[in-house]
């Protein structure tokens with residue numbers, strides 16, 4: 001797609017708009033893929049849009065084209081008249097304990113029936129087995145789960161240099177069969193087009209729920225409640241399922257949330273800090289906000305000995321290192337766990353049926369920068385343009401680790417402890433928590449970042465069954481789609497994940513690179529797991545093939561950039 005269009009959204013929409021750069025960005029480093037679009041144009045546009053956004057303006061800016069759109073689907077077999085998945089252990093997504101062996105019957109795009117066919121380790125009860133189908137998968141020794149829901153997803157961007165195919169295949173290779181696109185940073189039409197083509201299975205892609213950022217497509221800022229309501233009605237007509245908010249004047253925000261509710265749209269908000277001095281998550285949840293992204297807005301609701309965060313006098317929000325360093329000191333300023341205010345906030349959110357999408361993972365580099373930078377999948381699966389995007393610079397959002405310190409990491413570690421306790425307690429009180437990755441920023445890679453988010457929910461105190469439930473049924477409920485997806489239940493759409501290791505024993509087996517295990521017989525270190533099949537709408541995708549496709553895209557991009565195809569990204573820096 002090369003057409004110019006008007007957009008008020010940055011190509012780097014989140015966790016909040018990027019910072020305004022000094023002059024360094026006029027001199028890009030030379031190692032850009034030669035296949036990329038004119039770099040300066042892309043950069044200039046991204047930066048201009050980002051600056052306007054971060055200044056709270058919604059003026060029109062001509063944004064250059066969106067990333068390369070997904071090609072017609074060439075992967076995946078089916079759907080089948082009758083697909084049989086035989087002998088698997090079922091983790092159904094509701095939180096119910098695993099059971100198996102079972103045979104799962106899929107007819108076309110729907111789960112038709114589930115049959116217990118024996119006791120584990122014992123002989124299969126042939127009489128209990130359903131009749132043969134047009135395709136059978138021998139899943140003995142495998143685990144079958146519902147497809148995963150990524151509640152905080154961005155379909156790449158021009159700044160990252162990520163073609164849609166790259167992002168979509170990484171998601172599908174990790175079992176993500178539904179993605180909530182929060183911001184539609186590549187434009188509403190482009191994103192809705194991918195959503196439609198995915199629904200028709202014309203492309204290899206998860207189902208999508210599109211939540212454009214407030215003001216997307218407008219050529220002037222929204223300044224009145226009436227304008228907000230009109231904008232919400234328009235995007236509802238266009239096919240959006242929800243709205244993503246960052247910040248807005250309180251009366252505009254309230255009107256937009258309430259209109260969205262009236263139109264049957266859902267809402268997600270990253271409570272950007274310039275706005276949270278005027279409203280916190282209790283305000284927005286009371287106005288009807290359905291999900292809170294990240295952590296902003298909660299500590300502000302928990303301040304009891306201050307009303308504004310303790311910003312140092314030389315703090316500057318547009319310096320992302322400032323922004324993220326001091327964001328990691330917010331929970332320490334909030335009311336203590338177990339305090340009266342702590343309980344009031346949790347119980348109030350619960351009574352409003354509010355849902356949380358913590359996206360712990362996207363902030364993880366702040367407590368352990370080396371872990372983020374040196375993740376073992378970068379070398380094979382991270383595009384050089386995306387690696388460039390991650391690298392510290394003044395130009396890109398989330399590329400702020402200029403001189404990240406041991407003190408910053410220590411503060412973030414404490415910040416995480418409080419935040420995780422808050423989220424875990426919310427879950428324990430009956431609150432909804434979903435899994436959202438926010439990948440594509442701050443060293444987090446699509447798909448891989450989703451599995452890491454599951455691990456971090458476990459670290460927060462979730463039982464692995466609670467993690468899986470958050471990733472599946474809770475995600476579907478938060479989207480309002482639980483009648484169709486989110487659990488392995490007869491009558492629901494056939495969105496399934498098959499893995500040959502037990503994810504309850506080790507969530508790491510869901511990574512495309514598998515989990516490391518020392519084989520005591522061979523005395524060799526081996527990799528086990530990795531999603532084997534991702535099934536969406538009854539179409540069976542070989543997850544390993546999807547990963548191979550991505551690996552090949554990365555090799556080609558490196559060649560085009562004049563790098564050795566197996567180049568270690570860090571060493572070539």
Ligand SMILES: [Zn+2]
Nearest residue numbers: 014015152438
């Ligand atoms: Zn985001």
